[in-house]
Amino acid sequence: MSTILSVTDVSKRFGGLQALDVKKFDVTEGTVHGIIGPNGAGKSTFLNCLIGKLIPDTGTVNFNGKSVLGLKPHEINQAGVSRVFQTPEIFSDLTILENVMIPSLAHRDGAFKVNWWPRLDTDSEIRNHAISTLEDIGLADKMHNHAGAMSRGDKRRLEMAMCLSQSPKLLLLDEPTAGMSRADTNATIDLLKGLSKSHGLTKVIIEHDMHVVFSLCDRISVLAQGQIIAEGTPDEIRGNPKVQEAYLGGVEV
């Protein structure tokens, strides 16, 4: 198994605050890698540095052997990285089917194409692809409804369908279960587990909820005060005294 995402010496300062200082972070292809840490540990900053929303002050970010540092979010997506947001970001005014057709179009036609003459609803390639993705994720029966009217759980599933329709190499999930009930959380875990089996794609999950991380991830990195203080399998992390300390207070490690 090769390394698909490799981060070295990435740091970011906001004024006087050293928000992030990650010496080394590697993700192996085909694995589920979790990033956990207490509030304010720099998890979201780290993700934003990977996805192109923030440009780190120093360091390198290599995806699939190429540097993606300084690229715009849409360019990083075109390279094969999809992102699920903390609160689902979907096209609320459009139908569920259109929501999935748009990422498929972006995947096929690139970042910009004035494709104004043909009809979208007769584009069977895009349409069938979108429908089959919706079937995978269990939303196909509602595909002509407006996306904005769905429940939060369904919006989350739709957002994942949108990402999966692009067949990304790497899927980044920012707190996929934030604000969910225990039942919804478990449903999301099952959904993500199912995806791992059928698609075999690499995932990086940023999560607050230990339960989710320990039941999903193959490897876990622990962030505290912008630094990775521990990395290993779920069992190693569970027994690591540093992690316990970071979570229970007294972060001076």
Add this chain to the structure above:
Amino acid sequence: MLGLKFSDFALFMLVVLCVALAPILLNPFPASSELAQFNAGYPDLLQRFVIFGVFAVGFNILFGLTGYLSFGHAAFLGIGSYAAIWMMKLLTMNVIPAIILSVIVAGVFSLLVGYISLRRSGIYFSILTLAFAEMSYALAYSVLTPITGGETGLQPKLSDPRILDAELSAGESPAANLFGIGMRDSYIVNFGDWVFTFNAGYYIAGLFLLVAFYLSIRIFRSPFGTMLRAVKSNQNRMSYTGLNTKPYTLAAFVISGMYAGLAGGLLVAMDSQVGPERMFWTASGEVVLMTILGGAGTLIGPVLGAGAIKYMENILSKINETVLKGWFEFLPDAASEWVVLFLNMFTGKSWHLTLGLIFMLVVIFLPGGLVEGGQRIARLFGIGKKRNQTVESDSAASK
């Protein structure tokens, strides 16, 4: 049919029919009757209906699809007009080169304005476009007077070169034409007490409206149009979906600018004159009103809105105090005086008050514009589909 799904094709055919029969449909009252002043089937107004229809259809591609509210679209209309009049002065009175150049020049100018204005969104975008339009207006009035004719505007003159046209014979004045068909040529039919005027200029402009409307349907239903709706819905999601939103908004801006240029060229083709007031900010505001009144984001809405506003502007404003007095003669003097005084606030010179009231009512009670009003009436009588069924049938038709 024509590459459109059935419902769109039916709508398009309805518009074709309305444009073809407008001189009859809009002249329902006999010429000698009291109500003849409500007739809108005369060439000058009909031409305005279709030309401002083109303008609003183009504006709707920007505002209705991407949600970017431009307050400076009259600048593109004005610039298209100036380009057209110069073609008429230098090249030929044939309208085709004039219209082609007006579209190109407006497109280039909107590329420039759009590139700068689209760096911001929301109210800042609106203000930037307004600033550009006001700048164009001020320039046309002052430093650009050699090109724009300043306050007096431009008209074709006998002394203009017009290198492609033959010499005019004595006493003949240059008239806009399409390969010899004069824009003012009309075919008048007297049918009983009715007078129907079939004007060549109107039908030529109408043809342009139909082409513009057809292209707008294609854009609405295409992948490109769907991307523009995605811009309106969630730009953040779009960029994380691998789409570069900036060129999409710029393309929509340029397309709508070219539509505005086409409308400007057509205006010149019809009346062969242009002045800077065409670029004034009220003209930019008018197209916003037309689009919202008819229904932004709908296909037919802008055309309806343009028609409604131009009808009020031309018909309502003609009902002055004298006309009102004539209507209410039968009332006792005191009562008639009060009624006339009251109604006079809404008609004649003050027709804007009626427009304002109607606009308020539409925005408050029919956020989807006149189109939504039509849909509600249709549902009331059990015609037409319920809202959630519409989408279903769309997909069925495409299979």
